[in-house]
Amino acid sequence: MPRVIFIDTDGTETEVQADVGKSVMEAAVENNVPGIDADCGGMCACATCHIIVEEAWFPVTGPRTDNEEAMLGFLPDLNERARLGCQIKLNEEMDGLTVRLPIGQF
Amino acid sequence: MTDRDAANRYDCVIVGAGHAGSACVGALRQAGFAGTIALIGDELDIPYHRPPLSKALLTGERAHDDLALRPAEFYEKQNVTLMLGVRVDNIDRPAKVLHLTDGSRVGFGDLVLATGSSNRSIPVKGVDLPGVLSLRGMEDARALKTALEKGGTMIIVGAGYIGLEVAASARKLGLNVVVVEREDRVLKRVGSVPVSEKIQAYHEGQGVRFLLNAEVAGFEGESELKAVVLKDGTHLAAESALIGIGAVANQQIAERAGLKCGNGIIVDDDTRTDDPHIYAIGDCTMRPLAALGSHGRLESVHNANEQAKRAAAAICDKPQRPVEVTWNWSDQYDLRIQSAGIAGDGLNIVVRGDKLPDPVAVFRLDANDVIIMAETINAPAEFNFSRDAIGKGLKLDPAKLRDRTVPIRECIVQSEQQTEDNLCRA
Numbered sequence: 344m345p346r347v348i349f350i351d352t353d354g355t356e357t358e359v360q361a362d363v364g365k366s367v368m369e370a371a372v373e374n375n376v377p378g379i380d381a382d383c384g385g386m387c388a389c390a391t392c393h394i395i396v397e398e399a400w401f402p403v404t405g406p407r408t409d410n411e412e413a414m415l416g417f418l419p420d421l422n423e424r425a426r427l428g429c430q431i432k433l434n435e436e437m438d439g440l441t442v443r444l445p446i447g448q449f
Numbered sequence: 450m451t452d453r454d455a456a457n458r459y460d461c462v463i464v465g466a467g468h469a470g471s472a473c474v475g476a477l478r479q480a481g482f483a484g485t486i487a488l489i490g491d492e493l494d495i496p497y498h499r500p501p502l503s504k505a506l507l508t509g510e511r512a513h514d515d516l517a518l519r520p521a522e523f524y525e526k527q528n529v530t531l532m533l534g535v536r537v538d539n540i541d542r543p544a545k546v547l548h549l550t551d552g553s554r555v556g557f558g559d560l561v562l563a564t565g566s567s568n569r570s571i572p573v574k575g576v577d578l579p580g581v582l583s584l585r586g587m588e589d590a591r592a593l594k595t596a597l598e599k600g601g602t603m604i605i606v607g608a609g610y611i612g613l614e615v616a617a618s619a620r621k622l623g624l625n626v627v628v629v630e631r632e633d634r635v636l637k638r639v640g641s642v643p644v645s646e647k648i649q650a651y652h653e654g655q656g657v658r659f660l661l662n663a664e665v666a667g668f669e670g671e672s673e674l675k676a677v678v679l680k681d682g683t684h685l686a687a688e689s690a691l692i693g694i695g696a697v698a699n700q701q702i703a704e705r706a707g708l709k710c711g712n713g714i715i716v717d718d719d720t721r722t723d724d725p726h727i728y729a730i731g732d733c734t735m736r737p738l739a740a741l742g743s744h745g746r747l748e749s750v751h752n753a754n755e756q757a758k759r760a761a762a763a764i765c766d767k768p769q770r771p772v773e774v775t776w777n778w779s780d781q782y783d784l785r786i787q788s789a790g791i792a793g794d795g796l797n798i799v800v801r802g803d804k805l806p807d808p809v810a811v812f813r814l815d816a817n818d819v820i821i822m823a824e825t826i827n828a829p830a831e832f833n834f835s836r837d838a839i840g841k842g843l844k845l846d847p848a849k850l851r852d853r854t855v856p857i858r859e860c861i862v863q864s865e866q867q868t869e870d871n872l873c874r875a
């Protein structure tokens with residue numbers, strides 16, 4: 344099972360495990376990781392699963408899709424590695440995936 | 450309290466295992482609540498996503514067992530006692546004990562009511578006939594799915610979100626669909642005129658027939674529905690009918706316990722009722738709505754989740770976050786419909802975009818061009834921008850808004866700093 348590490352804004356790390364095929368958002372929700380509200384449950388409607396992929400993992404996850412761009416593009420200082428957690432599906436290659444939480448969801 | 454009751458006492462008890470109740474469990478633990486928690490609900494399934502019941506579940510894109518809000522292990526890991534399939538009948542406030550329908554009692558330190566809402570019915574003849582349906586929970590969705598599999602004609606009574614979503618799902622499955630609405634336009638309670646018109650036209654393009662200003666007089670049939678009869682005498686032959694005319698708050702147990710209720714259980718921004726140890730969250734509440742300067746009832750997943758977090762913060766004595774801009778969404782065919790904010794009357798309406806399914810956004814601005822509300826269709830950029838802009842109380846340029854070639858971010862008139870006084874607008 345891939346492990347995902349969430350780094351809070353104050354530097355606190357939370358490591359969780361989730362099945363292959365689950366999304367980064369689901370990994371957070373199932374383990375009650377603070378900072379991921381995921382109001383729409385992965386329907387790509389809420390943008391409250393916003394995370395920033397750590398540089399080392401960015402080649403693995405890849406950049407945001409056009410739809411994610413439309414959802415997050417209003418943020419004036421959007422990080423180039425910002426993604427929606429519900430749109431990143433975990434695979435074996437992502438074991439150890441490390442992401443940061445933004446200062447605030449909406 | 451007897452010894453037996455004492456063994457059955459929890460520091461926090463949540464009544465109603467839906468969106469708000471489930472979210473409150475997570476929020477309490479995130480806020481550092483270390484006491485015992487029980488989540489009591491009268492449905493049999495572990496808390497599940499309701500939105501797909503009118504959409505992806507009906508069309509077969511999602512399955513029943515794929516709808517859990519959080520997996521069963523979540524409640525174990527969070528050390529929460531889940532009591533499903535049992536109802537709370539009475540709250541004994543002086544003793545701080547709940548009476549359950551199975552005869553058992555559960556004591557509480559703090560109590561969170563998350564009982565949701567129930568569908569309104571129509572008091573007309575034949576409303577109990579098999580084939581006349583409504584949609585709130587998983588059981589209803591199963592019955593509706595069976596009706597859809599039968600095919601034929603489905604009459605949808607009420608052109609609100611749920612009615613229109615089921616209409617879209619039924620058309621996708623090839624049924625003949627007629628929508629009967631008492632008002633003069635669809636989505637009248639929630640949407641602006643341009644949104645109503647565009648959505649109705651889109652449904653018509655998909656083959657749905659609308660009868661507006663029309664009221665149901667009764668449902669006919671011997672052992673099952675055969676026809677829907679309207680007040681003007683029209684007979685509509687039908688295999689099934691779905692009543693989607695809104696919902697009322699499940700506030701009976703609160704009322705019986707003497708808690709203040711209006712159109713919902715009355716709560717403050719902390720979600721507290723007039724009893725300092727009893728909170729209420731989600732569809733069942735009548736909450737402060739700063740934008741309207743009054744209390745009102747919201748029915749949305751976002752509201753359920755937001756109030757769940759606020760209750761947890763209040764119970765754990767943690768600082769509250771600013772009140773969020775309320776929003777919701779609906780999916781119909783290839784349309785993603787979203788709205789942000791709440792609007793009173795007398796606002797200026799600005800339309801951006803024209804023909805669906807291309808992006809359309811309808812903004813409501815006050816006399817100073819400050820954005821108060823936005824409704825968007827297939828326009829995620831406009832939607833997310835608006836949620837942020839409403840929260841900040843930004844002033845927008847109507848002419849630029851109307852021009853879809855101007856990027857949405859460039860429609861702001863003043864700098865974000867100048868509006869700090871407007872920051873916490875709900």
Ligand SMILES: Cc1cc2nc3c(=O)[nH]c(=O)nc-3n(C[C@H](O)[C@H](O)[C@H](O)COP(=O)(O)OP(=O)(O)OC[C@H]3O[C@@H](n4cnc5c(N)ncnc54)[C@H](O)[C@@H]3O)c2cc1C
Binds near residue numbers: 492499566779
């Ligand atoms: C078909 C459908 C589609 C929807 N689509 C959308 C959408 O697309 N977007 C959106 O934002 N919102 C949507 N909504 C609205 C959204 O689902 C609700 O606003 C949300 O579920 C409210 O959460 P809640 O916890 O307050 O109520 P609920 O989720 O309804 O949960 C309340 C629970 O409490 C139980 N209960 C009540 N009384 C008692 C008692 N005395 N004892 C024990 N248990 C009790 C109820 O049976 C229920 O299980 C939809 C609703 C429906 C029905």
Ligand code: FES
Binds near residue numbers: 368385386391392
């Ligand atoms: S969970 Fe809503 S957009 Fe990801």
